[in-house]
Amino acid sequence: MNDHRDPRSSPPPPSAPTAKATVKAPGPVLGPRDNQPRPPPTKDKEDLPKDIPTPVLRGRVFEILDQATGRTEMPAEPLLFPYESDPVAITATEHKAAIALAGILAFNLMRHSGSRLSTHALEGVMRRILPTLRPRELMEIEIEAYEIMAWLGRSLRPGIDDLSQDTPQDGPSIPYDPESAKIDLIQRALDEGFDLTMMYYTGGRGEMLARRVTPRGLVAEKYLHAYCHTREEVRVFRLSRIGRIMPVGGRPIERPELPKAKNGSQWVLFGDED
Numbered sequence: 001m002n003d004h005r006d007p008r009s010s011p012p013p014p015s016a017p018t019a020k021a022t023v024k025a026p027g028p029v030l031g032p033r034d035n036q037p038r039p040p041p042t043k044d045k046e047d048l049p050k051d052i053p054t055p056v057l058r059g060r061v062f063e064i065l066d067q068a069t070g071r072t073e074m075p076a077e078p079l080l081f082p083y084e085s086d087p088v089a090i091t092a093t094e095h096k097a098a099i100a101l102a103g104i105l106a107f108n109l110m111r112h113s114g115s116r117l118s119t120h121a122l123e124g125v126m127r128r129i130l131p132t133l134r135p136r137e138l139m140e141i142e143i144e145a146y147e148i149m150a151w152l153g154r155s156l157r158p159g160i161d162d163l164s165q166d167t168p169q170d171g172p173s174i175p176y177d178p179e180s181a182k183i184d185l186i187q188r189a190l191d192e193g194f195d196l197t198m199m200y201y202t203g204g205r206g207e208m209l210a211r212r213v214t215p216r217g218l219v220a221e222k223y224l225h226a227y228c229h230t231r232e233e234v235r236v237f238r239l240s241r242i243g244r245i246m247p248v249g250g251r252p253i254e255r256p257e258l259p260k261a262k263n264g265s266q267w268v269l270f271g272d273e274d
Helices: 060-067 093-111 119-132 135-156 182-192
Strands: 174-176 196-202 207-219 223-228 233-238 242-247 250-252
Touching: 060 135, 093 119, 093 135, 135 196, 135 242, 174 182, 174 242, 182 196, 182 207, 182 242, 207 233, 242 250
Parallel strands: 174 250
Antiparallel strands: 196 207, 196 242, 207 223, 223 233
């Protein structure tokens, strides 16, 4: 007898057992052989920051340092700090710039035996800091380092870094205010027709060089269009790369000293002169 059953009433066929999801506990991924944690994945070489050499400063002040007895040649212990300190996260550009400026000055003093810092430690800091700064920021920091060393040299030995020595005077003495803005002095040179001597940062060489120029125009208050007597051709100079600047044959204006008050300070209140 045939069994006629309603197919709709038949129980469904047994389904295949579902695989259970495996949940891995958090932790390091172990290698298949030595059962040791695998090292974290490394970035490609293109993603890693490129090594930027610490700028080497040059100038008359360093020539004098080479002739002097170095501090590290004297009996002294090197600065070593064997203990560990708390890590510091530095993210602000101003903080990085401050460290880079201090590092450039320390590095160049070490080159002339003027510091007992650890060369290995300083190089490690600069390798981490310099690649995080933009080229324009590095340029401004290097110019500032040049200006600091030039200022120290002029303060200790007036005339040590006089720009007039690089460009001999061939005309009348031109009085000028050393504290005036660069763009104001350039505009005055355009109006009165005199040459300028300036310290200019060259990106290719990474150093400051003295240039004598005959200004021909200002472009957008950012560029100086001038004839360069060093290169003997017309060139365009960025104002942001110009350090000290003065007229050829310039004579700094002497500022009158303020009368001293009774307590010895350099200022006098109105009505208290007597």
